[in-house]
Amino acid sequence: MVRGLLPSLTPAAARVASLIVEDPAQVARSTISELSALAGTSESSIVRTARALGFAGYPELRLALAASAARQAPRSTLSAGITQEDSAAEVIGKIVHTESQAVQETASQLDPAELDRAVRAVCGGGQLHIAGVGASSLVAQDLQQKLARIGRPCHAHGDSQSALTSAVLLGPGDVFLAVSHSGESRDVLEPLRRAAAEGATTVVITNHPLSTAARLADHVLVSAGRETTFRPGAMASRISQLVVVDCLFVCVAQRTFERSSRALRLTHEALEGDRPA
Known part of the structure; x- marks a missing residue:
């Protein structure tokens, strides 16, 4: 925190x-x-x-x-950053340790009540647009793909122009979800502002709960990725953001169980039928 x-x-x-x-x-x-x-x-x-x-x-x-x-467990050499002299085994150990910590710390930072409110918004019948730039765009695409598999239509935007032109067309009942590690990326801040101005519900996944994006959003879901040597924020944030995405997705699937179960079954059968014998 x-x-x-x-x-x-x-x-x-x-x-x-x-x-x-x-x-x-x-x-x-x-x-x-x-x-x-x-x-x-x-x-x-x-x-x-x-x-x-x-x-x-x-x-x-x-x-x-x-x-x-x-x-917490005693501090170990695994907590240190990766050095130029580390062996492949040491790199594996440090990366796994850091990412395991990110998962645990995200679990402690993610507010269940805030998650539930974001889930209720996503389950609404309006449009859902998800925006993220750079590494965060991969997280946005992951959430879009997951929600599409359970029958929740949505759009993922990996650039500011696409996000902005969609944001200005939103209104009450619609949802704009932004993914930003820093919460200060100009590429998502302006679409977020415009979506809020049009009356859409806004949700942010960020590592910084006092960031500009967090202040603009109706609902803030906090991740907990950290930077280490050779692992800039773009890498460190991804695992923790994906934890938040998975929690959001599973809760949406729970809340829309019948529709989600049917959609998963149909999409699974379609993919199985498309495979060569």
């Missing part, structure tokens, strides 16, 4: 948050004066940082960090 909020924090708060991300157990052990010295900031800035992160004050933040550190 702290990592996702980092880009939205002030420089002083970001220094405190960076220490939390690097070693939460050490911060949990530190008094406010000790943390002030470590972060090179004032004690009042630490209190403001704790409040920005959703806590009443620094003591509550320390308790949450101590509880979180107690639940």
Whole structure:
């Protein structure tokens, strides 16, 4: 959660948050004066940082960090970034570890109530348009393909012009879903604004819950991918975004069980019948 909020924090708060991300157990052990010295900031800035992160004050933040550190496994070499000297086996181990962490952290960040509200919107009878650029476009296409298989017509847009021209034609009852790791991509922000202005319900899948896209959206589904060496945000975000997509898809299929079951059966039979004997 702290990592996702980092880009939205002030420089002083970001220094405190960076220490939390690097070693939460050490911060949990530190008094406010000790943390002030470590972060090179004032004690009042630490209190403001704790409040920005959703806590009443620094003591509550320390308790949450101590509880979180107690639940986690000891830090291992797998948590370190990939180096130029790593063997293929070490690369495999670090990537699998990082992606497993992304899945677990996304599960802890994804709000079930917010997911349920997004599912209800997607299950409506209006148009559904999904937008994502770059690596996020692959996630948008994955969701579009999944929903199409259960009989929920929708469109995926991988460029800003296509997304924008579709967004201006939406209205109440329609849904515009944007996928953006940073939540600051101009290619999805303008279509998102226009869809909202036309009265459509807006949903965002993002790693940053205080981003511009998150502020514009009616419903925010938070993923938790992280960057490591040789793995920029575009790679780190994909696994966590796909976790959110799968949760959204399964909940939609549950909510429309009869239609979805029939559509899956028919599409499966069509594909089986198309295969050579």
